[in-house]
Amino acid sequence: MADTVIQLHQVESRLYRLAVDLLATVHDTSGFAATMSAFTDLAENLAGHRPVACKLGCSHCCVLNVSVLLPEAVAIAGWLSMHCVGTACAAQLKRLQRHALHVRWMEDSERIHRQTVCPFVDARGGCSIYPVRPLVCRAVTSLNKEDCLAALDPSQFDADHAVSMDTTRKVIMDTAFCTLARAMKQQPMMSRSIELCNGVTAFLANPGLAAVLASGADLPVSLWD
Numbered sequence: 001m002a003d004t005v006i007q008l009h010q011v012e013s014r015l016y017r018l019a020v021d022l023l024a025t026v027h028d029t030s031g032f033a034a035t036m037s038a039f040t041d042l043a044e045n046l047a048g049h050r051p052v053a054c055k056l057g058c059s060h061c062c063v064l065n066v067s068v069l070l071p072e073a074v075a076i077a078g079w080l081s082m083h084c085v086g087t088a089c090a091a092q093l094k095r096l097q098r099h100a101l102h103v104r105w106m107e108d109s110e111r112i113h114r115q116t117v118c119p120f121v122d123a124r125g126g127c128s129i130y131p132v133r134p135l136v137c138r139a140v141t142s143l144n145k146e147d148c149l150a151a152l153d154p155s156q157f158d159a160d161h162a163v164s165m166d167t168t169r170k171v172i173m174d175t176a177f178c179t180l181a182r183a184m185k186q187q188p189m190m191s192r193s194i195e196l197c198n199g200v201t202a203f204l205a206n207p208g209l210a211a212v213l214a215s216g217a218d219l220p221v222s223l224w225d
């Protein structure tokens with residue numbers, strides 16, 4: 001038990017030092033992208049890769065609410081801007097805006113019941129933003145596909161089904177999320193989280209907001225309305 005506590009403390013300390021160092025030099029979208037790349041690389045290395053039941057094409061859990069910190073939203077928006085061109089970009093922005101409006105105020109139970117699938121799920125059932133996916137998504141795994149199907153069954157969405165998962169990964173990714181928020185506060189930088197599509201839409205529609213965030217100024221509260 002003592003070992004586990006010490007190791008988690010060390011994990012948190014490494015993530016915090018890296019986040020503080022990286023955030024101190026950020027001025028724009030590319031700075032946030034580089035920060036999130038290095039930060040998630042470290043979190044992934046610390047979390048490791050144990051065998052899980054999750055496979056490409058299995059996106060049952062991609063109906064749940066996903067909260068991101070603002071640097072994550074900036075990095076995803078930057079990645080999308082680089083990977084789509086012309087009218088495809090405008091269409092994607094519209095699709096994300098529609099989804100953000102649709103899921104506003106929805107609890108997980110309603111999203112499961114209505115099967116409001118994340119707009120980043122691609123035609124193969126994979127995550128189309130996999131290299132830059134949020135920390136919250138990285139935290140969730142399943143050791144048993146049947147557990148997931150039962151827990152996310154829209155006809156029994158209020159049933160209390162447990163899903164066995166890689167708890168080490170869950171703890172480390174949750175720690176990474178909280179540690180990044182703590183490092184942002186220390187800058188200081190706005191550390192409020194935001195719903196995934198709402199946040200990505202904001203930075204896609206207005207890339208200049210990344211520099212505002214980096215400067216330490218607050219973003220408009222209307223983003224959370």
Ligand code: SF4
Nearest residue numbers: 062118120121127137
């Ligand atoms: S961002 Fe990717 S992993 Fe996360 S819910 Fe959406 S499709 Fe699933």
